[in-house]
Amino acid sequence: MTLLSITQLFLITILPFASANLVVDTCKKTPYADFCVSALRSDHRSSTADTPTLGLIMVDKVNVNAKSTLTEIQDLLRKSPNPRTKQALASCEEGYKFTITDLVPSSKDSLTGGVYKFAEVNMNEAASDASDCEAGFGGKSPLSHSNDYENKAASVAAAIARLLL
Amino acid sequence: MVRIKLTTTTKLSLPMPPPPLPKPRSPPPPPPPPPPLRSHFVGSRPVRMRPTERADPGPEEKIRLLVNNAAAVPRLGIQGYEWWSKALHGVSNVGPGTKFGGAFPGATSFPQVVSDEARAMYNGGTAGLTYWSPNVNVFRDPRWGPGQETPGEDPVMAGKYVASYVRGLQGNPVKRTHRTGYHFQPPKNWMNGQGLYHLFYQYNPKGEKWGNIVWAHSVSKDLVNWQALPPAIYPSKPFDINGCWSGSATVLPGNRPVILYTGWDVHKRQVQNYAIPANASDPYLREWIKPNDNPLIVSGLGINASAFRDPTTAWFEGGHWKILIGSSRKHRGMAYLYRSRDFIHWIKAKHPLHSAPDTGMWECPDFFPVLKNSTNGLDTSVLGQGVKHVLKVSLDLTRFEYYTVGSYHADEDRYVPENTSADGWSGLRYDYGNFYASKTFFDSAKTGGSCGAIPRKIWLDSHGKQLLEWPVEELETLRGQKVHMSSVELNNGELVEIRGITAAQADVVLFSFSSLEGAEQFNSSWLNAQDLCAQKGSGVPGTVGPFGLLTLASEYLEEFTPVFFRIFKANEQNKHKVLMCSDARSSSLLESKIYKPSFAAFLDMDSSGRNISLRSLIDHSVVESFGAGGKTCITSRVYPILAVFNNARLFAFNNGTRTIMIETLDAWSMNQPVMNHAISGVF
Numbered sequence: 001m002t003l004l005s006i007t008q009l010f011l012i013t014i015l016p017f018a019s020a021n022l023v024v025d026t027c028k029k030t031p032y033a034d035f036c037v038s039a040l041r042s043d044h045r046s047s048t049a050d051t052p053t054l055g056l057i058m059v060d061k062v063n064v065n066a067k068s069t070l071t072e073i074q075d076l077l078r079k080s081p082n083p084r085t086k087q088a089l090a091s092c093e094e095g096y097k098f099t100i101t102d103l104v105p106s107s108k109d110s111l112t113g114g115v116y117k118f119a120e121v122n123m124n125e126a127a128s129d130a131s132d133c134e135a136g137f138g139g140k141s142p143l144s145h146s147n148d149y150e151n152k153a154a155s156v157a158a159a160i161a162r163l164l165l
Numbered sequence: 166m167v168r169i170k171l172t173t174t175t176k177l178s179l180p181m182p183p184p185p186l187p188k189p190r191s192p193p194p195p196p197p198p199p200p201p202l203r204s205h206f207v208g209s210r211p212v213r214m215r216p217t218e219r220a221d222p223g224p225e226e227k228i229r230l231l232v233n234n235a236a237a238v239p240r241l242g243i244q245g246y247e248w249w250s251k252a253l254h255g256v257s258n259v260g261p262g263t264k265f266g267g268a269f270p271g272a273t274s275f276p277q278v279v280s281d282e283a284r285a286m287y288n289g290g291t292a293g294l295t296y297w298s299p300n301v302n303v304f305r306d307p308r309w310g311p312g313q314e315t316p317g318e319d320p321v322m323a324g325k326y327v328a329s330y331v332r333g334l335q336g337n338p339v340k341r342t343h344r345t346g347y348h349f350q351p352p353k354n355w356m357n358g359q360g361l362y363h364l365f366y367q368y369n370p371k372g373e374k375w376g377n378i379v380w381a382h383s384v385s386k387d388l389v390n391w392q393a394l395p396p397a398i399y400p401s402k403p404f405d406i407n408g409c410w411s412g413s414a415t416v417l418p419g420n421r422p423v424i425l426y427t428g429w430d431v432h433k434r435q436v437q438n439y440a441i442p443a444n445a446s447d448p449y450l451r452e453w454i455k456p457n458d459n460p461l462i463v464s465g466l467g468i469n470a471s472a473f474r475d476p477t478t479a480w481f482e483g484g485h486w487k488i489l490i491g492s493s494r495k496h497r498g499m500a501y502l503y504r505s506r507d508f509i510h511w512i513k514a515k516h517p518l519h520s521a522p523d524t525g526m527w528e529c530p531d532f533f534p535v536l537k538n539s540t541n542g543l544d545t546s547v548l549g550q551g552v553k554h555v556l557k558v559s560l561d562l563t564r565f566e567y568y569t570v571g572s573y574h575a576d577e578d579r580y581v582p583e584n585t586s587a588d589g590w591s592g593l594r595y596d597y598g599n600f601y602a603s604k605t606f607f608d609s610a611k612t613g614g615s616c617g618a619i620p621r622k623i624w625l626d627s628h629g630k631q632l633l634e635w636p637v638e639e640l641e642t643l644r645g646q647k648v649h650m651s652s653v654e655l656n657n658g659e660l661v662e663i664r665g666i667t668a669a670q671a672d673v674v675l676f677s678f679s680s681l682e683g684a685e686q687f688n689s690s691w692l693n694a695q696d697l698c699a700q701k702g703s704g705v706p707g708t709v710g711p712f713g714l715l716t717l718a719s720e721y722l723e724e725f726t727p728v729f730f731r732i733f734k735a736n737e738q739n740k741h742k743v744l745m746c747s748d749a750r751s752s753s754l755l756e757s758k759i760y761k762p763s764f765a766a767f768l769d770m771d772s773s774g775r776n777i778s779l780r781s782l783i784d785h786s787v788v789e790s791f792g793a794g795g796k797t798c799i800t801s802r803v804y805p806i807l808a809v810f811n812n813a814r815l816f817a818f819n820n821g822t823r824t825i826m827i828e829t830l831d832a833w834s835m836n837q838p839v840m841n842h843a844i845s846g847v848f
Contacts, residue, residue, distance in 0.1 A: 086466065090465070090466030091466065094468065095494075097515070097516075098516070098517075101515055101516035102520065121523075122522070125522065128495070
């Protein structure tokens with residue numbers, strides 16, 4: 001091997017670590033660091049992402065989870081549960097719908113457009129909607145896993161947006 | 166300060182002897198027989214006269230009916246009556262002379278409130294139906310001078326006293342001193358149908374505390390003179406039995422008005438109902454019916470039924486009627502959108518038209534198009550290239566409203582405010598003073614208007630970033646006596662009185678200055694205009710300003726409500742910042758229970774600017790001011806006790822070192838419009 005190719009080999013090994021460090025460094029400053037790292041790494045974009053893009057990746061996670069949770073909720077509603085559960089589910093449905101139609105799109109615009117404070121406010125709201133949904137069941141929630149994921153993902157997204165302010 | 170004293174002299178002279186009657190040429194024709202008596206309320210049957218033999222009292226009976234203590238007439242079933250209820254020196258207990266004590270130990274000496282006293286005594290069971298009032302005999306006896314028990318020999322004074330007395334006896338639920346002359350109290354909704362403007366407003370017929378709300382209704386041909394009608398909508402069905410709250414009117418094709426309103430239903434939920442005229446051919450639209458397919462819209466499980474109200478006027482787009490309903494999700498204000506093909510069956514859109522975090526509940530949303538580069542108004546359904554939209558919301562949390570200018574993306578049913586429109590508590594307002602829950606209306610015969618204390622015309626300014634407002638032209642029909650001034654200098658510390666007018670409307674005062682050089686520097690930490698006005702009131706010296714008007718001022722300035730400007734050098738290049746203030750803190754000697762805020766707002770100005778205009782509509786207890794041609798409007802409600810009626814004065818002032826010139830000032834006395842009198846013969 002020539003000197004040039006050793007240098008190339010060396011460079012090739014350094015570059016990914018720079019981004020990997022950004023993921024780790026960023027996630028350290030969020031409330032759920034481990035969750036943050038594994039969620040971001042599951043998306044191939046994270047290896048070359050800058051901080052706003054890491055935020056966008058996280059918002060995508062929020063979105064995907066919200067959509068699947070919404071489907072779950074609508075399935076549960078069709079099963080005609082008791083009034084109290086129905087009320088809680090309906091409230092969750094409103095919350096997740098709003099996250100999908102409003103909070104996610106405006107957070108994405110905010111992260112791509114550079115006015116980062118909207119992303120922070122909206123993702124915090126999505127997180128709190130998820131915990132309100134959970135609380136509405138008074139302990140016996142059929143959506144615990146989904147709500148928990150949503151809460152974590154949105155909180156992390158909000159924290160990333162905050163780093164940009 | 167120069168003051169001119171008014172004096173009148175009454176000349177007494179003997180009357181001329183009457184001229185001799187002319188001789189008639191031929192005997193006059195016999196008078197036609199009188200028409201039979203008819204009664205309005207009983208239809209066309211003539212009223213019968215009693216048989217004369219039955220009505221004629223004998224001499225004993227006649228004598229007993231003389232003087233103040235009329236005896237009873239048992240054969241006709243008439244009770245006795247004491248006529249001597251004396252209101253000359255305050256209302257008397259029934260009986261001869263002025264008598265107090267017991268439940269009513271005092272008397273009023275203010276003719277304006279005689280009726281209050283009479284009503285109180287009547288309720289207490291000690292008053293009659295009649296009151297002796299001061300006689301109006303403007304005479305002077307050669308033996309002892311002015312007549313007693315009359316207001317005196319000065320006809321001007323006597324005339325005013327009597328007018329006041331009569332009004333006092335007629336009764337007045339609002340303290341006469343503070344009752345406005347040409348301003349209407351909080352309006353909520355407008356509609357123009359068949360040449361009449363209809364005004365609906367929230368009213369509690371049972372008193373001042375909020376509750377039992379109905380839709381009061383008044384009509385006008387000219388937005389200035391108003392006549393009261395019976396309430397259009399009042400609680401009567403399960404879907405509104407606890408209150409008929411705000412809403413809107415929409416005129417459907419074929420000139421069919423329909424009202425959408427929030428009812429507080431039997432379960433105390435906020436639901437949206439509709440009402441239609443009972444008789445479409447009645448131009449007064451007096452009666453409204455509420456069909457049984459109400460409520461049309463309920464909040465459903467996901468929305469808080471205590472935060473779901475105030476449906477807007479509908480617009481038609483994409484084959485659907487669309488409306489907004491104000492709401493909130495936790496701290497986020499929301500405008501939910503509902504669609505319908507037939508105005509009866511409504512479906513909630515997948516997402517709200519717009520929302521904003523941390524603004525709290527959005528009440529009375531108002532959403533309407535405005536033309537760019539034009540002062541003409543638009544029908545709510547208009548869309549297109551030259552059109553922007555305005556979304557106004559009233560914030561329940563802070564009790565003021567704000568608006569944004571933006572774009573309506575009809576295909577997605579989304580509204581996006583311009584980034585120059587702050588979307589929250591620091592947003593633009595229709596009025597920076599006492600102003601809440603206003604509603605706009607569109608009138609095809611004229612430019613669009615906004616309601617408030619006086620109807621205002623509104624349009625988008627040429628930069629497209631904010632609305633301008635100006636009182637409707639029709640108000641000018643009330644103008645009476647005029648005073649004109651021009652090129653009057655106001656040096657530091659000077660006051661100039663604007664005399665010769667009462668209940669003034671000081672109109673389009675143009676203040677100018679030689680330059681803005683040396684104006685105080687604006688401090689970027691000054692974010693709140695109202696706080697800044699409180700720190701830098703009209704008495705605090707400055708450079709360019711403070712200058713403006715002292716309205717509702719008492720003679721020695723114990724009371725005054727200043728409306729003024731103070732100009733600062735802004736931090737941006739070539740820009741100055743103007744603070745416009747309408748400061749109620751010195752408005753009244755009444756003790757501090759009264760809310761006396763120092764309302765204010767900021768305006769931008771080019772550094773090359775050399776003048777600024779101010780228009781103030783002053784009306785007893787309201788001062789409504791328009792700065793810089795309508796860029797900034799501030800309404801103040803004040804309750805002076807000295808600066809009332811003819812004792813209220815108007816001054817222009819300058820407390821800044823830069824000389825200010827009143828370029829032109831026109832001021833008018835305002836005449837009384839017809840304000841909310843019932844239409845006779847209609848009921």
